Amino acid sequence: VTEQPPSTDLITLSRHVLHDQLRLGAAATGDLTLLLIAIQVTSKFIATNVRKARLINLVGLAGETNVQGEEQKKLDVLSNDIMVNALRASGKTAVLVSEELDNAIIIEEPNRGKYCVVFDPLDGSSNIDAGVNIGTIFGIYAVRPDSKGTIEDVLRPGNEMVAAGYTMYGSSANLVLSTGSGVNGYTLDAALGEFILTHPDIKIPPRGKIYSFNEGNSMYFYPPVVNYLNSIKYPKTGSPYSARYIGSMVADVHRTMLYGGIFGYPDDKKSKSGKLRLLYEAFPMAFLTEQAGGIATTGTKRILDIVPTSIHERCSVFLGSREDVQDLMKFYESKN
Ligand code: AHG
Ligand code: MN
Ligand code: MN
Ligand code: MN
Numbered sequence: 001v002t003e004q005p006p007s008t009d010l011i012t013l014s015r016h017v018l019h020d021q022l023r024l025g026a027a028a029t030g031d032l033t034l035l036l037i038a039i040q041v042t043s044k045f046i047a048t049n050v051r052k053a054r055l056i057n058l059v060g061l062a063g064e065t066n067v068q069g070e071e072q073k074k075l076d077v078l079s080n081d082i083m084v085n086a087l088r089a090s091g092k093t094a095v096l097v098s099e100e101l102d103n104a105i106i107i108e109e110p111n112r113g114k115y116c117v118v119f120d121p122l123d124g125s126s127n128i129d130a131g132v133n134i135g136t137i138f139g140i141y142a143v144r145p146d147s148k149g150t151i152e153d154v155l156r157p158g159n160e161m162v163a164a165g166y167t168m169y170g171s172s173a174n175l176v177l178s179t180g181s182g183v184n185g186y187t188l189d190a191a192l193g194e195f196i197l198t199h200p201d202i203k204i205p206p207r208g209k210i211y212s213f214n215e216g217n218s219m220y221f222y223p224p225v226v227n228y229l230n231s232i233k234y235p236k237t238g239s240p241y242s243a244r245y246i247g248s249m250v251a252d253v254h255r256t257m258l259y260g261g262i263f264g265y266p267d268d269k270k271s272k273s274g275k276l277r278l279l280y281e282a283f284p285m286a287f288l289t290e291q292a293g294g295i296a297t298t299g300t301k302r303i304l305d306i307v308p309t310s311i312h313e314r315c316s317v318f319l320g321s322r323e324d325v326q327d328l329m330k331f332y333e334s335k336n
Contacts, residue, residue, distance in 0.1 A: 066099065
């Protein structure tokens with residue numbers, strides 16, 4: 001075996017998005033590039049805090065409840081503050097929506113820019129104290145022409161997003177990003193402090209063999225979901241699917257992106273609209289899934305086509321390998 005020397009030509013995230021911008025020519029002003037660079041800095045900042053959390057008393061509850069009725073963890077609040085400060089200071093944003101804030105933040109002059117960012121600062125809160133993978137999710141809209149930035153600029157379907165991504169804080173920090181022409185994954189080289197392109201042009205396998213649902217909710221699930229799950233657990237031919245459920249959407253979706261299969265958090269008899277939030281969980285993940293060749297659906301309609309009516313609304317989510325999600329949708333079509 002001949003060993004290859006390490007590369008001396010690293011593609012950093014900044015280099016990669018800048019290259020993308022140059023490809024677009026004069027039409028691209030570079031504002032989105034600068035915004036993405038600001039976002040990657042927040043991911044590095046959050047990643048270092050996640051790593052040290054146990055040592056610097058950053059585990060446990062912050063003492064407040066968010067608008068969704070969830071008790072906020074210290075890291076939820078810290079990550080939110082890191083993102084709000086950096087996004088405001090970037091000078092590139094007009095409207096910010098965060099899971100942890102009741103209302104949208106409208107950015108005033110002189111900091112106002114032309115992008116809106118919707119984000120889940122820390123996804124997978126219930127996993128923090130056990131050191132299990134957590135993440136950050138974000139989606140970006142351009143403000144509508146002639147708008148100075150209002151809530152209407154984010155109450156738009158996900159198919160109007162110009163970019164979306166997530167960072168998973170795991171054994172390494174992985175940032176996965178799409179600006180609408182495919183999906184790329186970057187891994188944080190902690191020594192360099194740079195995200196390096198490690199997963200160019202991610203494509204979800206057309207079929208997987210893993211399903212990822214919180215089956216503890218089975219007694220509330222509607223028949224199409226129960227019957228679909230039975231069909232992959234007791235197949236007429238071949239072997240049953242494997243179950244993998246972390247309980248951090250970022251980690252469950254990341255694995256689905258790389259290995260294929262299906263992730264689901266359906267609406268059910270108890271959670272009438274499901275649990276995941278449309279703007280900053282479902283839309284960005286649906287955007288990435290489609291860009292990677294997969295499908296993201298509520299069971300009956302394309303997630304990216306939903307028109308939001310409020311910033312914290314929820315929706316049913318199934319996403320992943322094209323053929324697996326199509327199998328599930330057939331159970332909805334036949335209403336059993
Ligand atoms: P968050 O921690 O940002 O509030 O999101 C939690 C979400 C998501 O990460 C995950 O897919 C889901 O909640 C897990 O819910 P259950 O614990 O009900 O399975
Ligand atoms: Mn939460
Ligand atoms: Mn979340
Ligand atoms: Mn969260």
